[in-house]
Amino acid sequence: xxxxxxxxxxxxxxWILLEGDIATVGITDHAxxxxxxxxxxxxxxEGRTCDAQDPIAVVESVKAASDIYCPVAGEIxxxxxxxxxxxxxxxxxxxxxGWLFKVRVRDTADVEALMDAxxxxxxxx
Amino acid sequence: xxxxxxxxxETIQESPLAALHEELGGKMIPFAGWNMPVQYTSxxxxxxxVRNDVxxxxxxxxxxxxxxxxxxxxxxxxxxxxxxxxxxxxxxQYTLMLNENGGVIDDMIIYRQxxxxxxxxxxxxxxxxxxxxxxxxxxxELSLIxxxxxxxxMAVQGPNASAAFTKxxxxxxxxxxNGMAMWCCEGESLIVCRTGYTGEDGxxxxxxxxxxxxxxxxxxxxxxxxxxxxxxDSLRLEVCYPLNGSDLSSTRTPxxxxxxxxxxxxxxxxxxxxxxxxxxxxxxxxxxxALQYTGKGAxxxxxxxxxxxxxxxxxxxxxxxxxxxxxxxxxxxxxPVSHAKLGTLVDVGVRGRKFEAKVVKxxxxxxx
Numbered sequence: 001x002x003x004x005x006x007x008x009x010x011x012x013x014x015w016i017l018l019e020g021d022i023a024t025v026g027i028t029d030h031a032x033x034x035x036x037x038x039x040x041x042x043x044x045x046e047g048r049t050c051d052a053q054d055p056i057a058v059v060e061s062v063k064a065a066s067d068i069y070c071p072v073a074g075e076i077x078x079x080x081x082x083x084x085x086x087x088x089x090x091x092x093x094x095x096x097x098g099w100l101f102k103v104r105v106r107d108t109a110d111v112e113a114l115m116d117a118x119x120x121x122x123x124x125x
Numbered sequence: 126x127x128x129x130x131x132x133x134x135e136t137i138q139e140s141p142l143a144a145l146h147e148e149l150g151g152k153m154i155p156f157a158g159w160n161m162p163v164q165y166t167s168x169x170x171x172x173x174x175v176r177n178d179v180x181x182x183x184x185x186x187x188x189x190x191x192x193x194x195x196x197x198x199x200x201x202x203x204x205x206x207x208x209x210x211x212x213x214x215x216x217x218q219y220t221l222m223l224n225e226n227g228g229v230i231d232d233m234i235i236y237r238q239x240x241x242x243x244x245x246x247x248x249x250x251x252x253x254x255x256x257x258x259x260x261x262x263x264x265x266e267l268s269l270i271x272x273x274x275x276x277x278x279m280a281v282q283g284p285n286a287s288a289a290f291t292k293x294x295x296x297x298x299x300x301x302x303n304g305m306a307m308w309c310c311e312g313e314s315l316i317v318c319r320t321g322y323t324g325e326d327g328x329x330x331x332x333x334x335x336x337x338x339x340x341x342x343x344x345x346x347x348x349x350x351x352x353x354x355x356x357x358d359s360l361r362l363e364v365c366y367p368l369n370g371s372d373l374s375s376t377r378t379p380x381x382x383x384x385x386x387x388x389x390x391x392x393x394x395x396x397x398x399x400x401x402x403x404x405x406x407x408x409x410x411x412x413x414x415a416l417q418y419t420g421k422g423a424x425x426x427x428x429x430x431x432x433x434x435x436x437x438x439x440x441x442x443x444x445x446x447x448x449x450x451x452x453x454x455x456x457x458x459x460x461p462v463s464h465a466k467l468g469t470l471v472d473v474g475v476r477g478r479k480f481e482a483k484v485v486k487x488x489x490x491x492x493x
Contacts, residue, residue: 037169062168063355
């Protein structure tokens with residue numbers, strides 16, 4: 001299972017890449033494998049503020065709709081519009097072209113407090 | 126004094142093929158009281174294997190009854206909607222069992238194995254209910270046996286299904302559409318029915334429970350891709366085959382569901398007939414229609430609300446999926462006849478957003 005060392009993770013199977021105060025958020029390789037066949041992604045509007053654990057996006061497979069929670073408090077700066085045309089990017093490149101949204105975090109320490117790769121690896125066994 | 130209600134122990138049943146599903150990487154979920162594979166690799170891949178090649182589904186959860194005795198056909202004609210007299214020996218037909226209000230108890234396929242002997246294949250969730258209903262109306266001359274546990278079942282479906290059959294049984298001919306055949310092979314009695322729930326050519330195959338896994342594996346070795354309930358649902362919905370409990374219910378008649386073709390009103394009396402006759406005279410108030418998104422949108426799913434273009438809540442979807450073949454949202458809903466005409470536009474509500482859908486001709490998907 002691919003779990004990059006440079007990312008942070010949540011127990012909801014999201015990954016977070018922090019650059020400055022901007023966090024890019026996606027779902028992990030493990031999560032996309034569990035969901036399989038992502039056919040639709042509903043993204044948050046730019047400018048929306050959110051708290052940690054707010055349901056903010058929806059990733060849908062043929063069979064089910066799964067809520068995606070905002071990993072940290074902040075303001076949405078961008079959604080990945082490429083997913084409108086090609087939602088399967090979440091499956092084919094979960095840590096790259098399949099990212100979901102970017103959030104300007106209120107406090108970067110919130111990101112630091114999330115699980116590291118080792119923590120996530122032990123979570124998914 | 127408070128009533129204490131003992132918790133109902135919902136024992137989940139395992140298919141005789143459970144160990145094989147595990148081995149094949151099946152992702153198991155509870156369905157109709159059974160632990161069944163929802164998918165093995167991907168619903169999309171499994172769906173397209175059935176549309177373009179051949180797939181195999183475990184259908185051991187479905188129920189089988191044998192009704193036997195002189196006059197079995199005549200008796201059954203009073204309990205089911207379709208005309209059993211039209212069935213030749215070796216033939217099968219889709220039919221419905223109604224309550225006194227004309228509501229659907231279950232839909233099923235029955236096969237006439239011999240004169241006075243009918244094989245009924247019913248929905249997993251309704252085995253006990255169906256059996257009790259039939260037993261309640263049974264006459265002394267007839268016997269009804271629930272043989273569901275004795276049989277493993279698998280549906281081999283797709284344009285290359287018959288080739289897979291011939292690989293396993295070069296000497297045995299597949300029956301023609303809707304027909305059934307029974308024969309002995311390696312000391313076992315086997316049943317094959319040229320029916321299915323996918324809109325593709327194919328067959329349903331029944332063997333003794335304990336050899337089910339071996340047969341399933343042999344079909345896989347012959348090229349059939351293991352498919353789960355996810356693909357089964359998207360395939361059946363593309364061709365508008367109803368799912369009992371979702372699209373059919375005890376409070377909806379088959380006429381409302383658009384299944385009038387399978388209700389022979391002039392064959393003589395049957396349970397629920399009077400209501401259907403009256404409904405036909407009075408005209409329907411609602412009809413189960415096929416809705417297809419006019420653009421892109423979040424996948425429609427069962428219970429999503431349906432609104433008129435004026436914004437009035439008029440119904441909810443009974444089924445919905447993002448069609449793997451059409452790449453568009455499709456669903457079924459009972460709509461007032463005022464909104465049930467082909468071409469009528471409505472909106473499907475998804476998490477507070479609305480996606481436009483149009484009433485289209487059934488089925489959504491047609492071969493070629």
